[in-house]
Amino acid sequence: MRIFLFVLLLVFFSSAYTVTTVYVVKIDGVVGPYTLSQLQRAVSLAEQNNGLVLLLLNTPGGLADTTLQMMKEIGNSPVPVVGFVYPDYGYAWSAGTYILMSTHIAAMAPHTVIGSCQPIAGGAPINQSKTLNALIGYLETVAKSYGRNGTFARLCITQNVNLGAEEALRYRVIDVVAVDVGDLLKKINGSSVVLRNQRTELVIAGVVLRSVESTFTETLQMWLSDPVVSSILSLLAFILFLAAFLTGHPAAVVVAIIILVISMFTFMPTAWLGVALIILGAVLIMAEVLTGMSAHGVAAGVGAALVIGGFLSSFPVNIFSNELIYIRDWWLIQLGLYINIAVLLGFLGFMIYKIVMVHRQRPPSEFLTNLKGMEGVAIDDIGPDAPGFVKVFGEYWKAVSDVPIKKGCRVRVVEALGDTLKVELLHC
Numbered sequence: 001m002r003i004f005l006f007v008l009l010l011v012f013f014s015s016a017y018t019v020t021t022v023y024v025v026k027i028d029g030v031v032g033p034y035t036l037s038q039l040q041r042a043v044s045l046a047e048q049n050n051g052l053v054l055l056l057l058n059t060p061g062g063l064a065d066t067t068l069q070m071m072k073e074i075g076n077s078p079v080p081v082v083g084f085v086y087p088d089y090g091y092a093w094s095a096g097t098y099i100l101m102s103t104h105i106a107a108m109a110p111h112t113v114i115g116s117c118q119p120i121a122g123g124a125p126i127n128q129s130k131t132l133n134a135l136i137g138y139l140e141t142v143a144k145s146y147g148r149n150g151t152f153a154r155l156c157i158t159q160n161v162n163l164g165a166e167e168a169l170r171y172r173v174i175d176v177v178a179v180d181v182g183d184l185l186k187k188i189n190g191s192s193v194v195l196r197n198q199r200t201e202l203v204i205a206g207v208v209l210r211s212v213e214s215t216f217t218e219t220l221q222m223w224l225s226d227p228v229v230s231s232i233l234s235l236l237a238f239i240l241f242l243a244a245f246l247t248g249h250p251a252a253v254v255v256a257i258i259i260l261v262i263s264m265f266t267f268m269p270t271a272w273l274g275v276a277l278i279i280l281g282a283v284l285i286m287a288e289v290l291t292g293m294s295a296h297g298v299a300a301g302v303g304a305a306l307v308i309g310g311f312l313s314s315f316p317v318n319i320f321s322n323e324l325i326y327i328r329d330w331w332l333i334q335l336g337l338y339i340n341i342a343v344l345l346g347f348l349g350f351m352i353y354k355i356v357m358v359h360r361q362r363p364p365s366e367f368l369t370n371l372k373g374m375e376g377v378a379i380d381d382i383g384p385d386a387p388g389f390v391k392v393f394g395e396y397w398k399a400v401s402d403v404p405i406k407k408g409c410r411v412r413v414v415e416a417l418g419d420t421l422k423v424e425l426l427h428c
Contacts, residue, residue: 017080017195018203021051022185025212031062031095032225033269034218036070042212046079052204053081054181055103061094064119071102071142080104080193080202084184085112085165093117097156100174101143104193107176107184108165114173115162132157149173181209216309217273225266233263254287274310281306304348311341371397371413371421378409382423390423399423 023042027035042053074081083103085092089111092100097114100106108114119126119135126132139153149172155161168174175191178184189204214222223229240256261280284303371392379396380388382405390399390411399421405411409428413421 015198015200016203017200018050019052019080019207021046021049021208021210022054022204023051023210023212024054024056024181026056026058027096027099028058029060029222030225031059031066031070031099032221032266033063033066034214034221034225035062036066036073037218038212038214039070039073043073043077043079043081045210045212051079051210052202052207053077053079054184055081055083055099056087056181057083057085057092057096057100058087058090059092059096061096061116061120063095067095067098068138070099071138074099074102074104075142075145076196077104078196080195080200082107082184082188084178084181085109085114086181088112088179093162094120098139101139101146101148101153104146104195105176105188105191106146106148106174107178107188108168108174110165110177110179112165113162114168115156116160117156118158118160143173147172217277220309221266221273224263230263230266233259237263258284277306277310279310281308281310308348371416374413375426376411376413376423378405378407378411378423381405381407382411387420390421392421397421401425 023046025038025042027038039053039055045051046053081103082105083092083100085096085100085108088109090109091113093114093116097117100108100114117135117139119131136154136157139157140150143153144150152161152163152168152171152173163171163173165174165177169177176184176187178187185204185207188202191202193200193202224233237256237259240252240259244252244256258280281303284299284306288300288303374392376390376392376397378388378390378399382388382390382399382401384400384402386404387398387400388405388407389396391397392413398419399411400417401411401423403425405423405425406428410426411423412426414424415422
């Protein structure tokens with residue numbers, strides 16, 4: 001009789017959630033801001049299309065701040081989020097275990113492993129009690145909220161305990177062991193989960209699997225977070241700074257700073273990365289224009305590519321993938337999109353015209369032995385015994401003159417004397 005009453009109350013106070021679409025997010029490699037962005041998009045899609053979010057975990061860990069934000073996102077999710085350590089012989093260590101323990105349903109493939117949750121900073125384990133106790137308390141609370149083993153939550157941080165799938169199921173650390181996604185969906189059909197303090201029964205039948213692919217900015221962040229890429233960028237920036245110090249060329253400093261800025265994109269929230277790309281691209285384009293196309297359109301071309309990437313990443317990926325998604329006032333978003341595209345195309349058309357005009361001329365270096373008759377402007381005061389610099393074809397040349405020439409005056413090249421030009425005054 002007690003069991004009957006319990007089941008009756010459970011049915012009375014619960015509601016059914018019929019899943020029509022499963023949005024799959026593959027979390028491979030290091031967990032970073034791009035992972036949080038993918039999760040947020042998947043939750044938004046699932047909410048608007050009566051779906052379920054499935055996280056396929058195969059990760060060595062990742063950034064602590066991002067992991068904690070993902071745990072909070074999952075806890076406040078209006079849709080079920082299922083964590084699955086997959087494929088077989090995969091693993092979800094450190095941040096992967098934190099994320100798995102925070103999902104509404106935690107599952108593992110037969111030969112997978114979770115654990116080793118002690119935080120690391122600068123390659124060394126953190127042993128400060130303040131940090132460890134905070135993480136232990138939080139992970140224990142999250143695990144117990146789903147009826148899971150809080151002791152493992154403590155031991156995987158303090159002693160880096162690891163568990164296989166069968167052990168994790170036996171000790172109530174996870175809910176299901178499944179061989180693949182199809183087996184998992186069959187086993188969790190009819191399961192009861194709590195969504196925003198409301199107990200809900202999952203009804204899964206005839207669902208469609210949709211992969212939530214990475215956007216341009218998420219892929220860029222993921223690529224930049226690779227240790228090899230990060231090391232190459234840092235080394236390249238150091239070499240350019242060294243070259244700038246030895247040669248005094250300001251362009252090397254500018255390029256080195258740009259590389260350092262790009263390397264910092266790894267830690268930036270993904271939502272702001274598109275804006276950062278647009279700003280960086282605009283800076284490159286304006287620098288090219290203000291210096292008289294001295295880079296022969298290369299900097300402007302790179303800037304245009306960054307602007308395009310930034311604009312494309314500013315709009316949801318679903319617009320370009322025909323994903324079913326409902327947005328109020330869609331006409332207003334379309335209008336903004338068309339205006340942005342029109343402005344961008346007009347601006348790019350102007351830049352392409354300028355680049356073509358520059359490339360139709362021979363590079364200034366080809367005129368080194370035949371600059372006679374070319375016009376420019378004096379950058380310094382120039383005299384017979386006072387060499388200075390002139391600007392010809394957007395480049396700076398050392399020059400002398402038989403008569404005094406003031407800074408800012410127009411000059412004409414008389415002849416080339418090795419690496420020095422002899423000029424004459426046109427007008428001031």
